[in-house]
Amino acid sequence: MGNRVMMSVVTIVAACFISACSSGAEEDKQHAVDVEVRKEGFPIVDEEITMTMMGPNAQGTEWKDMPFFQDYAEETNIHFEFNTPPASDFGTNLNLALSSGDLDDIIYGPIDLTSGMEGEYGEQGLFLPLEDLIEEYGPNMKKVLEERPDIKKSITSADGHIYALPHINTDHRGKWVNPVWYNGKWLDSLGVEELPESTDELYDLLIQFRDEDPNENGEADEIPISSEGMDPIRMLFLNAFGLKSQGIEEIDGEVRYAPITENYKEYLIYMNRLYEENLLDPETFSQSEDQVNAKGQENKIGLLGGYYSYFLTGEANDEAVNNPMTVPLTSPVSDELIVTASQGFNRGAFILTEENPYPEASIRWADYFYTEDGGVYLDQGPEGYRWEWADEEKNKRNQLPLPEGYDNTEEYRKTLTPSYGIAAPFLNPPLEVKEEPDAFALFTIDETEEKREPYYQVAIPEVSIKREEQKEINTIEVDLESYVEQMEAKFITGVEPISNWDKYVETIKGMGIDRYVEIHQEAYDNWRSN
Known part of the structure; x- marks a missing residue:
């Protein structure tokens, strides 16, 4: 990093005195003192x-080996010991840590942490409130919240505290x-x-995919649509039938549960x-992601559900510009053009636990990432790996060639950074x-501007739900979400006839x-009134 991250030649030093104030089994715990x-x-x-x-860990690379953490530790003098279970197991590990009280100092990028959980563990004292720390030690985050009041109200818990810093994406893919x-x-x-511009036109094209040998190998091995479950492709079809979610969604101020609407029934029939x-x-x-990718790499799939098409096809970036x-x-039940969008930010990305001995230093550590330079640094890794400065003024970056053995930029980037x-x-x-x-980046920018941005709709904003009501939601969701997904598969495969819709x-x-729905309606109304 060097001088590029120096914010000022004048350094204001604040002494942060942290003392041990525990009892019982906590008396022997090591706490920091007199840290400037x-x-x-x-x-x-x-x-x-x-x-x-x-x-x-969604990267497959040990965080301690990532150039980002190594380089930033040298710049900041802040080092970490990492506890990084696989992303697939993280929720279970986090819940065990929260229930046992055996917490690490910082929780980074947690998965499935709801607003209610933030509020609940914050009220219990397991998570530290951050608003005063942001005021004193987070000037960049403070500026973001002043400029984006929508973000501030969405990351503020029902008790009025902020317990976690957000992930904010202003990239053109940020709302994908x-x-x-x-x-x-x-x-x-x-x-x-x-x-195709309608479900009927898409159906006709899929028939061609199936019957007219588009992969030109003389075999009837084409699969018009293939996916690992419905997640990668579901939204395209829900949108066509006038839906923005497979769960809670807001329509003209009214909250509803999409999977019991007539539109959802028509989606299942299609x-x-x-x-x-x-x-x-x-x-x-029934298939795995690897099995889908193998079919894609054999040029057997016509409709490709993935963040980038080359994730399935195995093509190089410049070849993927041919995949629109x-x-x-539209569909017979909806003539509205809808593309579900995220808000461009997520709450709950960075949490300080009650065990944290250096909360001020921790906020300073994260605050740099809410600048343009800091955002690039975390997203792309340090200079010299994915990029280098193109001019002495450091106004422009050049992308560096991929090292030998890497087929695309994402495969390499995930070895550099935890983002x-x-x-x-x-x-x-x-x-x-x-x-x-x-060329590929320009292609995705153009595709986004033409085919997504004009039709963006958010299913429902990030809202804060009260602690007790979140417990009600959690109880309901335990069975609800699994039942809806199971029945979706049964209806689509015909195991469950659509004649059983009313029973469902x-x-x-x-x-x-x-x-x-009532709880979400109340939370939405509170969000809108703020």
Whole structure:
């Protein structure tokens, strides 16, 4: 990093005195004392300190080996011992830590941490309130919250405290929710010039995919749509039927539960038709991600559900510009063009626990990432790996060639930084700030501006739910979400006939869905009134 992160030649030093104030079994716990924390500039502390950090490993690389953590430790004098279970197991590990009180100093990028959990553990004293720390030691975060009151009210818990820093994405991909792409080779083979704009037109194209040998191998091995479950492709079809979510959504101020609407029923009928006619892979609900990717790399899939199409096809970036993004679809029950969008930020990305001996230093450590330079640093890793400065003034970055053995940028990036695959605590700046966009990046910018941005709708804003009401939601969700997903698969595959729709709806109502919606309606109304 060097001088590029120096915020000022003048360093204001604040002494932060932290004393041990525990009793019983806590009396022997080591606490820090007399730690001087700089309010500006680096290093953050003059003497090296060490803390513990818990986070979900979605990268496959040990965090201690990442250049980001190694480089930033040298700049800040803040080092970490890491507790990073696999992302798939993180929720279980976090719940065990919270229930036992055996907490690390910092929880980084936690998965499935609800607003109610933030508030509950905050009120119990397990999570530290951050608003005063932000005021004193987080000037960049403070500026963001002043400029984005929507973010501030969404990360503020029902008790009025902020217990976690957010992940904020201003990149053009920041609002993407499950994009879907066409196999461009198949479109070229079939001479398709206009992409489908309705579910009927898509059905016709899928028939062509199935019957007209678009992969040109002389075999009937084409799979028009294949996916690992419905998650990667579901939103394209829900949107076509006038829905923004497979759960709670807000329509003109009214909150509803999408899976019991007539529109959702029509979605199931359509997907069942695709399944019955071998347009949707019969292995959709049983195969792994690796199995889907293997089919994609053999050029057997026509509709590609993935963050980038090359995740499935194995193509190089410059080849993937031939795979166009789907356009929003209409259907017989909805003529509105909808693309579900995230708000561009997530709450709960960085938490200080009651065990943290250096809260001021911890906020300073994270605050740099809410600047453009800091955002690039966390997202792309230190200079010299993915990028280098293109000019002495440090106004422009050049992207460096991939090292040997890496086929695409994401495969390499995930070895450098913990921002891959989780909601890391930072402000992710626009792509053009991070690097000179290549052909693929320019392609995704154009596709987003044309096919997504004009039709963006958020299912429901990030709202704060009171502690007791979150407990009610958790109780309901235990059975509700698994039941809805199981029944989705059964309806689509025909194991459950759609004639049993009314029975399905009654079952959901018996799970307390009216109360579930009521709680979300109240939270939404409170959010809107703030």
